[in-house]
Amino acid sequence: MTLSWIVPLPILIPLLAAGAALAFGRHPRLARGIALAALSLSLAIAVVLIVVVDHNALVVDVGSWAAPVGITLVADRFSALMLAVSVAVTLAVLVYTTAQGVADEDAGAPVAVFYPTFLILSAGVSNAFLTGDLFNLYVGFEILLVASFVLITLGGSRDRIRAGTIYIVVSLLSSALFLLAIALTYAAVGTVSFAHMSTRLAEIDPAMRTIIHLALLSAFGIKAAVFPLSAWLPDSYPTAPAPVTAVFAGLLTKVGVYAIIRTETLLFPGGELSALLGWLALATMVVGILGAVAQNDLKRMLSFTLVSHIGFMIWGISTNTEAGINAAIFYAVHHIIVQTSLFLVAGLIERYGGTTSLVRLGSLAHAIPLTAVLYLIPALNLAGVPPFTGFIGKVGLIQAAAERGQTLDYILITGALIASILTLYAVVKSWNMAFWQEAESPLPAVTPTAPMLGAAASLVVLALVVSAGAGQVLRYTESAAARLMNPTHYMDAVILDDGRGHGQSDAEVTK
Amino acid sequence: MTDMAASLTLVALAGCLVAIGVYLLLERTLSRIIIGLALLTNGINVLILVAGGKAGTPPLIGRDDPRPISDPLPQAFILTAIVITLGVTAFLLAMAYRSWQLNDHDEVQDDLEDRRMANRELREAMAHRRLDDDGATVEDDAALSRDETAGSDGDPTDVDDTDAEQTEAPHQQRSEAEENAQ
Numbered sequence: 028m029t030l031s032w033i034v035p036l037p038i039l040i041p042l043l044a045a046g047a048a049l050a051f052g053r054h055p056r057l058a059r060g061i062a063l064a065a066l067s068l069s070l071a072i073a074v075v076l077i078v079v080v081d082h083n084a085l086v087v088d089v090g091s092w093a094a095p096v097g098i099t100l101v102a103d104r105f106s107a108l109m110l111a112v113s114v115a116v117t118l119a120v121l122v123y124t125t126a127q128g129v130a131d132e133d134a135g136a137p138v139a140v141f142y143p144t145f146l147i148l149s150a151g152v153s154n155a156f157l158t159g160d161l162f163n164l165y166v167g168f169e170i171l172l173v174a175s176f177v178l179i180t181l182g183g184s185r186d187r188i189r190a191g192t193i194y195i196v197v198s199l200l201s202s203a204l205f206l207l208a209i210a211l212t213y214a215a216v217g218t219v220s221f222a223h224m225s226t227r228l229a230e231i232d233p234a235m236r237t238i239i240h241l242a243l244l245s246a247f248g249i250k251a252a253v254f255p256l257s258a259w260l261p262d263s264y265p266t267a268p269a270p271v272t273a274v275f276a277g278l279l280t281k282v283g284v285y286a287i288i289r290t291e292t293l294l295f296p297g298g299e300l301s302a303l304l305g306w307l308a309l310a311t312m313v314v315g316i317l318g319a320v321a322q323n324d325l326k327r328m329l330s331f332t333l334v335s336h337i338g339f340m341i342w343g344i345s346t347n348t349e350a351g352i353n354a355a356i357f358y359a360v361h362h363i364i365v366q367t368s369l370f371l372v373a374g375l376i377e378r379y380g381g382t383t384s385l386v387r388l389g390s391l392a393h394a395i396p397l398t399a400v401l402y403l404i405p406a407l408n409l410a411g412v413p414p415f416t417g418f419i420g421k422v423g424l425i426q427a428a429a430e431r432g433q434t435l436d437y438i439l440i441t442g443a444l445i446a447s448i449l450t451l452y453a454v455v456k457s458w459n460m461a462f463w464q465e466a467e468s469p470l471p472a473v474t475p476t477a478p479m480l481g482a483a484a485s486l487v488v489l490a491l492v493v494s495a496g497a498g499q500v501l502r503y504t505e506s507a508a509a510r511l512m513n514p515t516h517y518m519d520a521v522i523l524d525d526g527r528g529h530g531q532s533d534a535e536v537t538k
Numbered sequence: 539m540t541d542m543a544a545s546l547t548l549v550a551l552a553g554c555l556v557a558i559g560v561y562l563l564l565e566r567t568l569s570r571i572i573i574g575l576a577l578l579t580n581g582i583n584v585l586i587l588v589a590g591g592k593a594g595t596p597p598l599i600g601r602d603d604p605r606p607i608s609d610p611l612p613q614a615f616i617l618t619a620i621v622i623t624l625g626v627t628a629f630l631l632a633m634a635y636r637s638w639q640l641n642d643h644d645e646v647q648d649d650l651e652d653r654r655m656a657n658r659e660l661r662e663a664m665a666h667r668r669l670d671d672d673g674a675t676v677e678d679d680a681a682l683s684r685d686e687t688a689g690s691d692g693d694p695t696d697v698d699d700t701d702a703e704q705t706e707a708p709h710q711q712r713s714e715a716e717e718n719a720q
Contacts, residue, residue: 096611162615169622176629185640188633189647192568195633196646199575199626200563206582206619213612214589
């Protein structure tokens with residue numbers, strides 16, 4: 028008896044809880060309890076998955092339809108790690124929102140819609156991480172996107188409708204592109220199961236393979252906000268409510284990065300486009316951070332650093348070595364935690380100061396010292412100041428690039444160092460303006476409540492724990508990267524010796 | 539293996555739908571974007587149908603028909619995609635209506651922050667604040683600075699426009715004065 032039955036639970040529990048939360052929409056306290064319980068349970072399952080899949084990947088053929096035809100859910104080390112981190116971060120943001128709702132006595136917050144949507148978002152993210160099927164990945168993307176559409180336009184104010192329009196139209200374009208890539212894939216190889224595609228894509232015409240590869244990368248590149256396709260992100264994220272921006276910043280772009288890692292390692296191993304990815308990574312890092320330096324609003328500044336640091340992960344992927352993929356996975360874990368905590372702290376600041384404009388804020392270090400500490404630690408972590416996770420991730424990336432030692436690698440190392448220094452400049456500049464300088468006019472001074480601080484602090488502490496236990500985490504990401512670079516593990520887990528999966532449909536087919 | 543010869547009519551139809559869809563997607567009006575997206579995704583749906591190969595008999599288990607069956611997978615994909623597009627279109631229509639309620643039109647708005655970034659007065663206020671903390675010119679700065687994020691209920695376009703007029707006004711007056719002098 029294997030534990031594979033727990034694999035679909037991180038998708039099912041939030042979905043069922045979303046229905047329950049919607050049914051009890053008139054009882055905010057009950058809806059809140061359901062949401063918290065569901066995500067806590069998901070987190071527990073994700074942590075169990077991390078331990079269980081350390082030896083062998085768990086595979087579930089949904090509805091007992093055998094693998095290449097039916098939908099497969101696969102939890103390997105990489106998925107399990109991303110799943111656990113994402114659910115942990117989602118739970119922290121949910122606690123923050125709950126605390127905010129309690130503090131405001133739900134004034135103006137459409138609770139009836141918020142909790143179910145938030146849970147559906149979590150289910151979509153989990154589905155994207157766990158699926159072993161290209162079309163189901165599309166469905167996972169759509170689930171999380173539609174939930175994010177509702178969250179980003181929450182309240183329907185003028186600014187949010189404007190920001191939401193851009194976000195939604197760009198997201199739908201990327202979905203259409205993804206669907207196009209699926210059509211091309213199916214026409215070329217006649218399957219959408221990752222494991223099956225991996226075998227068959229190696230056999231087709233190289234030109235056709237490159238076209239499919241490029242189509243998939245463009246679709247995922249929009250979602251991950253890779254440079255020429257990143258302009259939508261700083262335009263739309265800052266206007267959403269702080270906790271919504273926090274969960275978007277932490278998770279949605281990382282789902283794109285996850286998909287790119289899968290594409291590069293499982294579907295198209297060999298790195299035929301790694302030089303292109305390298306240049307895109309460079310442009311993303313540098314252009315993103317130049318945008319961040321120019322901003323005079325905290326949330327916008329953070330959105331630009333988000334784009335810039337996506338470049339670091341793409342850089343790790345572009346090296347196409349085990350060390351590079353390892354560093355990219357570690358960096359993704361680091362970045363999910365740190366970027367979410369920074370946006371949550373921006374929410375605390377917005378609550379106290381009534382704005383995130385750096386021109387208006389001031390004297391916060393004196394007024395809310397705890398929040399100041401909660402800002403400073405992840406901000407320095409983001410810039411890569413030792414001994415935090417950002418430093419470890421960047422050292423890993425630089426090592427991986429230097430080991431490969433091509434000209435492009437040294438250009439990328441230079442670009443990454445420039446981007447890191449400019450990140451430090453941007454976060455320290457905002458620190459000076461918001462925390463040290465005197466405010467020009469008195470701020471509203473609504474002190475954040477202890478649970479809100481606690482939720483933000485929990486993520487900061489999580490980042491510190493990962494820094495302290497970086498050896499253990501790196502060992503795990505290393506073994507995850509080793510599995511990714513050797514896709515036969517994945518294929519053997521999904522497709523059995525008879526060329527089909529674990530399901531029962533083969534009996535019908537042979538008849 | 540199924541016969542992979544594609545129907546030219548279907549391919550041409552997919553091409554037309556995608557082309558018109560992309561054209562409409564580039565419009566500024568949300569309602570046209572919605573029609574564009576519908577055409578685009580339907581074009582791609584036709585392409586998926588083409589990807590499934592030639593049509594055959596219904597793919598049902600237990601039929602004794604010896605002729606080849608249709609590939610059921612692309613049909614499942616298309617059905618899923620249609621349902622998703624339907625939901626998204628409904629959401630977009632609601633948003634276009636909301637935009638019309640708020641602005642009397644459903645055009646995609648400019649990002650005002652970009653224009654604010656280019657606003658010289660604010661840039662100077664920032665530069666000043668960065669260098670100087672003696673508090674001597676707090677009043678000057680306060681007069682120049684403006685909140686970008688709060689007050690989403692107010693119309694930011696108005697603020698920005700008046701501001702642009704204010705910065706332009708002296709220049710225009712001067713040029714008019716110069717013209718009069720000439």
